[in-house]
Amino acid sequence: MAPSQMSYAPTLGKLLKSLNTQPLEASIEALVYLLKRRQVKGDDIANATAHMLLQVVAKSKWQNVDQLLAKVSNTGLRLAQAAPTEQVIGNVVRRVMGLIRDEASEDRNADEMGDSVSDLSQLPTTPTMPSRPGPTPLRAATLPMSKSMFNLLSVSEPVQSPVTGASTPMSQGASANMHALRSEVIDGIEEIMDEISQADDQIAGFADIQIHPGDYVLAYLPSPTVERFLIKAAAKRRFTVFLASTERQKPGEVPHAALRKKLDGLGVNTISLASNSLMAYMPRVNKVVIGAKAVYANGGVSTESGCSIAARAAREYSKPVIVLSGVYKFCPVDPSDDVTEFEQGDPSTFVDYADGEAVDALEVENIVAEYLPPQYVDVYLTNLGPQTRDHLATIMADHYESEDMGLSLHLP
Amino acid sequence: MATETTGAPAGAPAPQEKGKQQSKPAPSNTPTTGGDAAGEQKLTPAQLKAKAKAEKAARRAKAKEVKEVAPAAATADAKGGKGGKGGKQEGSQSAGSQQQGKSVPGRRPSVSNGRRPSIAIIKEDPRSSIPECFSHVPMAKRIQTSQAHKDVHPAVLAVGQQMATFALKDSIARLEATLLAFKKVIESYETPKGNSLSRHFVPHVLNPQIEYLTECRPMSFSMGNAIRFLKSQVNKFDIDTPEDEAKESLLEFIDIFINERITLAEVVISKNAAELIDEDGVVLTYGRHRLVEKTILRAKANGKKFAVSVIDDPYDQGGKELAKTLQRAGIRVFYSPNLGGLRAHLERASNVLLGTEAIFANGSLLAPAGTADVAMAASAANVKVVALCETINFDRERVSVDSLTYNEIDPERCSAESFRLMFDNTHSKYIAGVITEFESGTDFAPAQAILTLLRKREDPTIA
Numbered sequence: 001m002a003p004s005q006m007s008y009a010p011t012l013g014k015l016l017k018s019l020n021t022q023p024l025e026a027s028i029e030a031l032v033y034l035l036k037r038r039q040v041k042g043d044d045i046a047n048a049t050a051h052m053l054l055q056v057v058a059k060s061k062w063q064n065v066d067q068l069l070a071k072v073s074n075t076g077l078r079l080a081q082a083a084p085t086e087q088v089i090g091n092v093v094r095r096v097m098g099l100i101r102d103e104a105s106e107d108r109n110a111d112e113m114g115d116s117v118s119d120l121s122q123l124p125t126t127p128t129m130p131s132r133p134g135p136t137p138l139r140a141a142t143l144p145m146s147k148s149m150f151n152l153l154s155v156s157e158p159v160q161s162p163v164t165g166a167s168t169p170m171s172q173g174a175s176a177n178m179h180a181l182r183s184e185v186i187d188g189i190e191e192i193m194d195e196i197s198q199a200d201d202q203i204a205g206f207a208d209i210q211i212h213p214g215d216y217v218l219a220y221l222p223s224p225t226v227e228r229f230l231i232k233a234a235a236k237r238r239f240t241v242f243l244a245s246t247e248r249q250k251p252g253e254v255p256h257a258a259l260r261k262k263l264d265g266l267g268v269n270t271i272s273l274a275s276n277s278l279m280a281y282m283p284r285v286n287k288v289v290i291g292a293k294a295v296y297a298n299g300g301v302s303t304e305s306g307c308s309i310a311a312r313a314a315r316e317y318s319k320p321v322i323v324l325s326g327v328y329k330f331c332p333v334d335p336s337d338d339v340t341e342f343e344q345g346d347p348s349t350f351v352d353y354a355d356g357e358a359v360d361a362l363e364v365e366n367i368v369a370e371y372l373p374p375q376y377v378d379v380y381l382t383n384l385g386p387q388t389r390d391h392l393a394t395i396m397a398d399h400y401e402s403e404d405m406g407l408s409l410h411l412p
Numbered sequence: 413m414a415t416e417t418t419g420a421p422a423g424a425p426a427p428q429e430k431g432k433q434q435s436k437p438a439p440s441n442t443p444t445t446g447g448d449a450a451g452e453q454k455l456t457p458a459q460l461k462a463k464a465k466a467e468k469a470a471r472r473a474k475a476k477e478v479k480e481v482a483p484a485a486a487t488a489d490a491k492g493g494k495g496g497k498g499g500k501q502e503g504s505q506s507a508g509s510q511q512q513g514k515s516v517p518g519r520r521p522s523v524s525n526g527r528r529p530s531i532a533i534i535k536e537d538p539r540s541s542i543p544e545c546f547s548h549v550p551m552a553k554r555i556q557t558s559q560a561h562k563d564v565h566p567a568v569l570a571v572g573q574q575m576a577t578f579a580l581k582d583s584i585a586r587l588e589a590t591l592l593a594f595k596k597v598i599e600s601y602e603t604p605k606g607n608s609l610s611r612h613f614v615p616h617v618l619n620p621q622i623e624y625l626t627e628c629r630p631m632s633f634s635m636g637n638a639i640r641f642l643k644s645q646v647n648k649f650d651i652d653t654p655e656d657e658a659k660e661s662l663l664e665f666i667d668i669f670i671n672e673r674i675t676l677a678e679v680v681i682s683k684n685a686a687e688l689i690d691e692d693g694v695v696l697t698y699g700r701h702r703l704v705e706k707t708i709l710r711a712k713a714n715g716k717k718f719a720v721s722v723i724d725d726p727y728d729q730g731g732k733e734l735a736k737t738l739q740r741a742g743i744r745v746f747y748s749p750n751l752g753g754l755r756a757h758l759e760r761a762s763n764v765l766l767g768t769e770a771i772f773a774n775g776s777l778l779a780p781a782g783t784a785d786v787a788m789a790a791s792a793a794n795v796k797v798v799a800l801c802e803t804i805n806f807d808r809e810r811v812s813v814d815s816l817t818y819n820e821i822d823p824e825r826c827s828a829e830s831f832r833l834m835f836d837n838t839h840s841k842y843i844a845g846v847i848t849e850f851e852s853g854t855d856f857a858p859a860q861a862i863l864t865l866l867r868k869r870e871d872p873t874i875a
Binding site for chain 1: 543545546725726727732735736739744745746747748749750751752753754755756757781782783784785788789792814815816819822825828829830831832833835836837838839
């Protein structure tokens with residue numbers, strides 16, 4: 001039943017489709033392998049982790065809250081070890097664990113307080129997702145695009161309240177209690193998944209505030225988040241985009257062709273910089289947009305390699321650096337050690353295997369991810385709006401339980 | 413251009429288009445000329461005449477354009493050669509190109525189809541694709557040798573082609589080739605009757621060569637400096653100096669110049685810089701520069717034990733060659749194919765050696781794109797950054813604070829799909845010091861101090 005049996009090339013899409021049909025353990029294993037081979041990248045990782053934890057909550061056997069927490073953190077640990085540089089896995093695990101603790105403490109309260117249903121009916125919505133009240137009206141007001149997704153959410157909410165309501169009277173039986181907890185946690189994880197999938201659209205909603213007519217915007221290795229942001233801005237503004245990357249393009253290959261086509265279609269000029277260094281262009285640039293892989297508690301950002309070059313050059317010319325990051329990428333720990341934040345990648349694109357002498361002789365180090373120190377970032381543009389470094393701690397406190405903040409998924 | 417529009421035959425396609433077609437490199441458009449001929453048969457003689465007129469206007473406009481492209485880099489020779497150039501130059505140039513328009517197919521010398529023949533054929537006007545915000549930046553340009561001024565010496569023609577194709581790349585290589593070609597020009601020079609070398613040579617012989625070279629690629633600062641010295645040398649001759657004596661003296665001047673400012677400078681700089689390499693240290697460098705390579709090899713030959721981190725520009729990959737050369741010499745080499753690895757490499761580096769193209773009067777470096785990023789990151793990481801530069805590359809007149817003032821566009825990447833500037837500007841605050849051939853021992857000084865020194869040393873020699 002492993003995905004590899006269905007097709008020769010396992011992909012995340014296939015895995016997610018097969019989640020319901022194959023045993024939990026097989027799914028986890030499959031995802032671990034996908035992560036190890038770096039076949040799941042970027043924002044898919046958060047989504048995949050949430051899906052997998054949902055399966056853990058739904059399928060695995062557990063008798064009490066502690067067992068559930070252990071199972072969740074265990075699975076998280078396995079995923080995190082498969083992709084040790086992806087902080088997002090830890091974030092999602094923390095979120096889910098926080099969710100479980102929340103729901104559990106409500107139920108416990110319910111047990112203690114007997115049948116004060118009125119109190120409970122208010123509780124479930126607020127503490128589960130502290131961020132919800134904030135973004136919800138915003139999303140409805142400013143983002144016509146995400147309306148369909150919003151409907152999806154608003155459907156799930158009415159479902160949720162009957163469940164919570166039903167759970168209270170039945171909470172005398174422990175198993176019934178656990179059953180209710182299970183469905184509540186599942187609902188919560190689905191909300192997290194919604195948040196992850198909508199984050200890019202919500203961030204893009206702030207595009208026209210950040211980008212002004214006539215701007216020259218430098219997008220360094222644009223991630224899907226950055227692409228959506230630029231496209232959204234292009235619908236309203238006339239500006240010029242510099243696209244830069246570290247990769248040398250093959251002759252005849254146009255970098256970021258799809259993005260360029262879309263932006264051109266909207267009347268926005270794009271210039272691909274065939275350059276690794278950005279100092280030369282910086283006098284011309286008005287702002288730099290960078291997509292984050294993770295944002296740490298101190299405000300440092302884990303990014304694609306080379307972003308610190310762009311950010312440092314921007315600082316030299318006092319140009320603002322805008323980091324785009326969904327709140328789910330906020331990581332409530334400080335970066336452990338700068339050196340460990342480098343991730344090395346495949347060097348064969350740079351030194352050809354045909355070049356035998358170079359293969360033998362050189363110690364080629366192609367770094368694909370690096371750490372951007374907080375002093376180089378001016379704005380963190382999240383799905384909750386633009387934030388500064390000072391407010392990161394508040395946001396993190398809102399989204400993670402303090403017990404889970406210290407959770408370490410990177411133990412040997 | 414006015415003639416072009418008025419003289420356009422009514423039935424013919426848009427005149428500009430035709431002008432463009434015609435101005436395409438002649439050898440490549442045999443099919444198009446065929447098509448043209450077919451079209452021509454339908455035209456009346458009067459229309460033909462009008463068309464020829466339009467074409468002539470277009471050619472003239474193009475010749476003018478070419479001149480405009482030739483950048484401010486020529487300022488260095490502004491003193492010497494302004495008088496002779498102006499009107500006469502333009503007339504003779506368009507006349508030349510006109511004449512060549514007729515006889516092109518047979519005349520195309522083999523130099524131009526040597527290295528990258530595709531370029532001339534694909535791009536009609538490479539400058540048209542440059543994004544508007546960079547349209548002020550000059551770009552090297554392949555000129556058909558057949559389109560060059562008739563007075564350009566064959567040796568200079570060859571050098572020009574090599575510069576346009578970047579076979580001669582860094583400032584010193586170009587300087588040396590230029591000077592050697594000029595030696596040939598001087599050797600073959602004969603003063604016309606009733607003229608004197610000191611009056612005739614510069615405006616009528618030297619300036620066309622310089623102009624051609626500038627068209628091929630904006631002159632490097634070192635070339636500007638050297639040409640200024642050469643011109644002042646010519647001006648020093650008394651009007652009655654015998655031609656042979658003057659030529660002899662000029663040839664000797666160039667030889668000494670090459671010896672002192674290029675050959676000896678290289679030896680002295682690499683010797684001084686080699687002392688800066690720490691035993692058991694790690695030297696970081698960016699791309700490939702001749703002086704840095706010489707320095708590292710010399711330090712190795714001196715018996716030092718150290719490693720080298722080579723950061724490369726993925727669009728140039730000169731660093732890979734450097735890395736291989738060093739590896740062959742038995743030096744341990746870490747290689748990062750792009751700037752992404754910069755911070756990791758800096759963490760173990762003990763100092764940074766950078767090669768430069770030129771140094772401005774305010775101490776800024778003009779160096780291959782990416783140097784500024786390396787220098788900035790290094791000084792942020794408290795790693796000492798030392799630039800290596802011959803004094804001939806110092807410019808005492810120009811000041812640059814950003815990279816868009818003096819730069820060049822990579823002619824292979826000059827469109828919105830792929831755009832690249834070749835140099836960037838490194839602020840002097842990121843440079844611990846510059847090593848030149850004038851400094852003794854292991855001392856090195858900030859660039860501004862060297863400029864003062866240069867002024868003292870050179871002032872008497874400047875006319």
